[in-house]
Amino acid sequence: MIQNTRQDELMTIKEIAQLAGVSISTVSKIVNNKAQNISPETRERVLRIVKEYNYTPYGMVKNTSNAKTFLLGVLLRTTRQPGMMLGGILQAAQEKGYHVLLFDSDNNIHTELRHITAVCQKKLDGIIWEPVSHESAQYAHYLEEQGIFVCYINGGITMPSYRIDFKKMGYLLAQKLIDYKHSRITCLLTKNSRRSDSVFSGFRKCLYDNNIPFDENLILYSGDMSHLRKVMTCGVTGIASSHFTASLRLYEQLDTLHYDIPSDLSLVSLEDDSPESISFPRISGIKIPYFDFGRFICEALIHKCEEEIASSSNLTFTADYSFSNEDSINIPSFFRSKKIVTIGSINKDMTFNVDGFPQAGKTIRILNATTTVGGKGANQAVGAAKLGREAFLIGQIGNDVDSTFIMETLAREGISNRGIHRDKYLPTGKAFIFIENNGESAITVMSGANANLSPEEVKACQHLFENAGFCLLSTEIPLPTILEAAKISKKYGAQNILKPAALKEIPEMLFQYSDILIPNQKEAAALCPKCKSVEDQAEYFFHKGMETVIITxxxxxCYLKTAQTSKYFPAADFASIDTTGGADAFISALASYLIEGYTLEQSIRIATYAAGFCISRQGTVSALVDKNTLETHIGQSEPELLIRKAHAMF
Known part of the structure; x- marks a missing residue:
């Protein structure tokens, strides 16, 4: 019986030998790892046929310790996130005719030893081993004694290991930020992580190569809440992260603090297996080539098993790294054009076209009604955004249906919600606007949440003032909040334009912090009732310390008063349909063109055209003019106005 089994197996070896064109003894030597004197071409041809026919010489070689099993092992420190690396290992193994057994040490050295024992018992041809710790090296002799080939991954100094080139990726993350002109950059790392250590090493080298100093105190660690304070107080403009999950957490934390990526801060990260499944936020990153690394180490192990020599002296796997996107990277704000911050009311405007204004005891007929976003803060922010400026709005809305309408409308107009707070107790502010046939308007306002915008809420988003050219202040919100905003604006080097709406007097400190005062004729008369003429009113404000006074x-x-000039400017020639947003259009255009480098007088003239467009249309936000339309009209009417002068304010 035994003799028959042996004869069957010999015939099978004979068939393999015939297919390969070699002798039976050559096949026997190859499958039993005794083929030192056989050419690589012959060895490869025989092994290919053996694997193809799934041949295992049970009787003849079952007791030979060197017999091939065509089984490989993968012993990982943990399999919680093996992902694409295992996929690469499996694909390479299958292509070469091998099967794979997976073992999980669960970060436990005793569990690791049990798995190594199992590997030896099963007489695997080779194993990919990620040691739990440096102590794992003591178990290597068990595998050596059984003739099991090993490829170490991430094994530390004591074990020559295959590894992904995280150092190079850390270098590239830093270089990307530097390419975007960042110099105050730092790393977001995970403690006790070999990957983080390598990324940080590359990051530091890149800074050194670019002559950029690095502050050790700025290193950020995932899970350490103090890192937010470092970001907010130390002038950091760019962050490179070693882990994608840590990047997502940081993104969420910064969002709650009204920081915008990439406007306020640039963020780059390594991406794990499948970040493409996360559609938002889109963080700029380098995808870690786990799949290709899996193929690389599996092919190296198979080469060892079949050739009995190392495939390469280079154990570091590298790839052609590229960024998935650049959505979360921008140049630092101080390199960008000056932006505009507006602080004021945000309302839901209900506009009614009427034959005459409401009077006591008299019913009037409403000819038409529309609902839009309004409030001087919102109007001025949208006005600046339509003229091509980066504009930010600080204000307060309720937590009601109206607030949703407002947020959606502002988003369409390109206004970020980072400075907009929600009040839990008061409704969104409302304005009821009555417009007569001649375009004149009467407005009644319910302040709602606007009345609760506090100085603390302005302080919480003061980073929005970085690189601001102007802060537009309107006084339909509490005066202490306006004062705080004016102080913060000055702290960041911006100029303040004050619209004194609904004020009976201007506090002395507000005069001190304001650069340009723009009341309308009625507001000017209310603030200095003893001055009867526009000239006297402007003189009064000027002597109060206001360097520039413009009375619309x-x-x-309008009338301008400065130390050098006192003069009138005519209005632009537009038919008046709705005057509600005229002043807001004027102010946002004035600031926008001063930032672009136009002189004060040029900017006033351009602003009168912007106001003219606005009052010639129904509504406010929808009536604000865009840059192309405005400049096309001026180019036809007064082309010399768009030629900048050398002595501009910015």
């Missing part, structure tokens, strides 16, 4: 006069244009 509706269809009469």
């Amino acid at each position: 006069l509706g269809e009469g244009g």
Whole structure:
């Protein structure tokens, strides 16, 4: 019986030998790892046929310790996130005719030893081994004694290991930020992580190569809440992260603090197996080539098993790294054009076209009604954004249906919600606007949440003032909040334009912090009732310390008072349909063109055109003019106005 089994197996070896064109003894030597004197070409041809026919010489070689099993092992420190690396290992193994057994040490050295024992019992041809710790090296002799080939991954100094080139990726993350002109950059790392250590090493080398100093105190660690304080107080403009999950957590934390990525801060990260499944936020990153690394180490192990020599002296796997996107990277704000911050009311405007204004005891007929976003803060922010400026709005809305309408509308107009707070107790502010046939308007306002915007809430988003050219202040919110905003604005080097709406007097400190005062004729008269003429009113404000006073006069244009100039400017020639947003259009255009480098007088003239467009249309936000339309009209009417002068304010 035994003899028959042996004869069957010999015939099988004979068939293999015939298919390969070699002798039976050559096949026997190859499958039993005794083929030192056989050419690599012959060895490869025989092994290919053996694997193809799934041949195992049970009787003849079952007791030979060197017999091939065509089984490989993968012993990982943990399999919680093996992901694509295992996929690469399996694909390479299958292509070469091998099967794979997976073992999980669960970060436990005793569990690891049990798995190594199992590997030896099963007489695997080779194993990919990720040691739990440096102490794992003491178990290596068990595998050596059984003739099991080993490829170590991430094994530390004591074990020559295959590894992904995280150092190079850390270098590239830093270089990307530097390419975007960042110099105050730091790393977001995970404690006790070999990957983080390698990324940080590459990061530091890149800074050194670019002559950028690094502050050790700025290193950020995932899970350490103090890192937010470092970001907010130390002038950091760019962050490179070793782990994608840590990047997502940081993104969420910064969002709650009204920081925008990439406007306020740039963020780059390594990406794990499948970040493409996360559609938002889109963080700029380098995808870790786990799949290709899996193929690389599996092919190296198979080469060892079949050739009995190392495939390469280079154990570091590298790839052609590229960034998945650049959505979360921008140049630092101080390199970008000056932005505009507006602080004021945000309302839901309900506009009614009427034959006459409401009077006591008299019913009037509403000819038409529309609902839009309004409030001087919102109007001025949208006005600046439409003129091509980076504009930010600080204000307060309720937590009601109206607030959703407002947020959606502002988002469409390109206004970020980072400075907009929600009040849990008061409704969104409302304005009821009555417009007569001649375009004149009467407005009644319910302040709602606007009345609760506090100085603390302005402080919480003061980073929005970084690189601001102007802060537009309107006084339909509490005066202490306006004062705090004016102080913060000055701290960041911006100029303040004050619209004194609904004020009976201006506090002395607000005069001190304001650069340009823009009341309308009625507001100017209310603030200095003893001054009867526009000239006297402007003189009064000027002597109060206001360097520039512009009193808007509706269809009469405006009057300017500075130390050098006292003059009237005519209004632009537009038919008046709705005057509600005229002043807001004027202020946002004035600031926008001063930032672009136009002189004060040029900017006033351009602003009168912007106001003219606005009052010639129904509504406010929808009536604000865009940059192309405005400049096309001016180019046809007064082309010399768009030629900048050398002595501009910015």
